[in-house]
Structures are given as structure tokens and as C-alpha cells.
Amino acid sequence: MLLLWRRSLFLKTCAASSYSMPAGVVSFVPASASIDSSALEGLQAFVARAKRLFVITGAGLSTESGIPDYRSEGVGLYARTNRRPMQHTEFVRNARSRQRYWARNYLGWPQFSMHKPNSAHLVLRDWEEQGKIHWLVTQNVDALHTKAGQQRLTELHGCSHRVVCLGCGALTLRAELQKHFAKLNPGWEVQAGAVAPDGDVFLEDDQVLHFRVPPCQACGGILKPEVTFFGDTVQRGIVQLVLDRLAESDAVLVAGSSLQVYSGYRFLLAASERRIPVAIVNIGPTRADHLAEVRVSGRCGEVIPAIQPC
Numbered sequence: 001m002l003l004l005w006r007r008s009l010f011l012k013t014c015a016a017s018s019y020s021m022p023a024g025v026v027s028f029v030p031a032s033a034s035i036d037s038s039a040l041e042g043l044q045a046f047v048a049r050a051k052r053l054f055v056i057t058g059a060g061l062s063t064e065s066g067i068p069d070y071r072s073e074g075v076g077l078y079a080r081t082n083r084r085p086m087q088h089t090e091f092v093r094n095a096r097s098r099q100r101y102w103a104r105n106y107l108g109w110p111q112f113s114m115h116k117p118n119s120a121h122l123v124l125r126d127w128e129e130q131g132k133i134h135w136l137v138t139q140n141v142d143a144l145h146t147k148a149g150q151q152r153l154t155e156l157h158g159c160s161h162r163v164v165c166l167g168c169g170a171l172t173l174r175a176e177l178q179k180h181f182a183k184l185n186p187g188w189e190v191q192a193g194a195v196a197p198d199g200d201v202f203l204e205d206d207q208v209l210h211f212r213v214p215p216c217q218a219c220g221g222i223l224k225p226e227v228t229f230f231g232d233t234v235q236r237g238i239v240q241l242v243l244d245r246l247a248e249s250d251a252v253l254v255a256g257s258s259l260q261v262y263s264g265y266r267f268l269l270a271a272s273e274r275r276i277p278v279a280i281v282n283i284g285p286t287r288a289d290h291l292a293e294v295r296v297s298g299r300c301g302e303v304i305p306a307i308q309p310c
């Protein structure tokens with residue numbers, strides 16, 4: 001019920017119109033060799049056989065929409081920058097860290113919120129409409145599956161398009177907070193300087209010092225993106241819901257995830273326990289390669305649209 005409400009909250013303001021891959025986004029996609037044709041045939045047979053497909057997606061699906069991931073060799077944020085993900089305890093305990101986080105987030109939001117689903121998102125949405133997909137779990141917080149129109153969906157780590165109050169739990173739209181930030185900080189972004197082309201924002205300490213962050217309008221509590229930061233855990237109820245959907249499925253497809261984070265990997269362990277067959281599409285090795293009967297190394301936007309669901 002809560003998830004349905006969250007989706008309607010988002011869809012009210014999400015313009016789901018035209019989708020295309022923006023120019024220049026390939027800079028975030030790691031290099032990959034040509035796709036092995038026999039592996040692709042294996043995936044085709046795997047998907048055609050599945051009646052109730054359970055799909056897990058990760059950052060590799062969104063790099064082709066222009067959103068950099070953390071771990072990709074050479075092009076991920078770990079490789080290119082000193083940026084590291086916000087830790088949950090640091091955000092909760094440190095007001096200065098929150099101020100810095102929101103200042104950077106405020107500047108990056110106009111560009112980040114404009115990202116569009118790519119061909120892989122759209123094909124997965126089509127597979128759902130055709131009855132192929134039983135459930136889709138994404139580790140991404142970019143709302144691209146929702147923008148594509150995916151319905152049978154769990155956003156495992158939340159969604160950056162929503163904001164939660166740590167005091168009263170109220171959920172609000174990130175887009176509304178942007179308006180609030182703008183009112184509280186007139187002209188601030190001009191003073192802070194331009195955003196880098198890839199959306200990374202670097203700010204000096206004195207620039208951050210003058211950025212004003214509003215509290216929750218209902219209770220005065222701390223506002224946080226409704227996203228599971230590193231060091232936090234996914235709610236037990238959400239994990240159980242996903243495990244239930246997995247138990248109803250007859251095949252698992254991993255798309256664009258190295259499964260390095262346990263919160264996603266656990267579903268592969270559960271699939272293995274239930275002897276549910278697994279296929280993986282990803283550039284580079286994954287933590288679950290030993291559990292997969294089919295493994296295709298390549299870009300999701302190239303591999304998934306090449307598969308006929310029936």
C-alpha cells in the first residue's frame with residue numbers, strides 16, 4: 001500500500017513523455033568486448049522459457065542514461081573522482097555534512113532529475129506489459145524504471161525523487177524541496193559557480209556555509225532523501241516482500257549489477273537455495289557468476305533489446 005502511494009505521489013509530477021539516450025552519455029559506460037553470440041543465444045532461450053521472470057537491476061542499467069556509477073573500471077566515480085557515497089551515520093549526526101550534501105544536491109538536481117530511461121528500461125517495461133516479468137527489483141534510486149512506466153517494481157534502496165523526514169516520517173517530493181531551497185537561497189547558485197558537465201558539483205567550504213537547509217515543515221525534523229545511504233539497512237518488510245515475489249518466480253535475470261552490495265546479492269542466494277535458474281547481463285564479473293547458468297558480458301542497452309521475450 002505504501003509503495004503504491006509512493007508511486008502515485010511520484011507519477012503526479014513525473015512527465016513520462018519521450019525517451020532517448022542523451023548525447024555524450026557513453027563516457028560513463030565501461031568498455032566492453034563484442035557480445036558472444038552463443039551466450040546471447042543462451043540468454044534468448046533462458047528468457048523465452050521463463051514464465052514469471054524476476055529481474056534485478058543495478059547501476060549498469062543507468063550509465064547508458066548518463067548517470068555515472070561508483071564501481072565501473074575507469075569511468076565510475078571511484079575511479080574518476082574522490083567522491084564517496086554519503087554514509088548514513090554521518091548524515092544523521094553531522095549538520096555540516098547535511099548542509100554540504102544538500103548544497104551539492106541542490107545544484108545537481110536540475111540535471112539529475114532530467115535523466116531519461118534508455119532502451120533497456122523501455123524493453124523491460126514492455127516485457128512486463130507482455131506478462132513476461134513477474135517482478136522487478138532495482139538497486140537504483142534514479143526513478144528511471146518508474147519514468148519508463150514499470151509497475152511491478154520495488155525500489156530496494158528508495159528513490160532520490162522523494163524526501164523523508166527523520167522526525168515524523170512524512171514523505172514529500174524532492175521537486176518541492178527544490179522550490180523551497182530556491183526561496184531560502186536566492187542567487188546562491190550563481191555565487192557557487194557552474195555545475196561540471198557530468199553533474200558532479202564541487203563546493204568550497206565558505207560556499208556551503210551560506211547554504212540554508214529547511215527543516216520538515218510539519219515537525220521541524222531533519223530532511224533526508226528517501227534513499228538508503230551506505231551503512232544503513234533496507235527495511236525488513238521490503239526485503240520480505242521481494243523474497244515473496246522471488247519465491248513466486250521461475251527465473252532470475254540480473255541486469256547491470258556487479259552485485260557487490262549484499263542487499264541485492266542476498267536475492268541471488270535465495271534464488272540458489274530455491275534452485276531458481278539465474279542469468280546475468282553485465283559488463284565485467286559479478287559476485288554471483290558462479291550461480292548463473294547464463295552469463296552475457298555486454299551493455300544492457302545492447303543485449304536486452306536484442307532478446308525476444310517469447
Ligand SMILES: [Zn+2]
Nearest residue numbers: 165168216219
Ligand atoms: Zn517531520
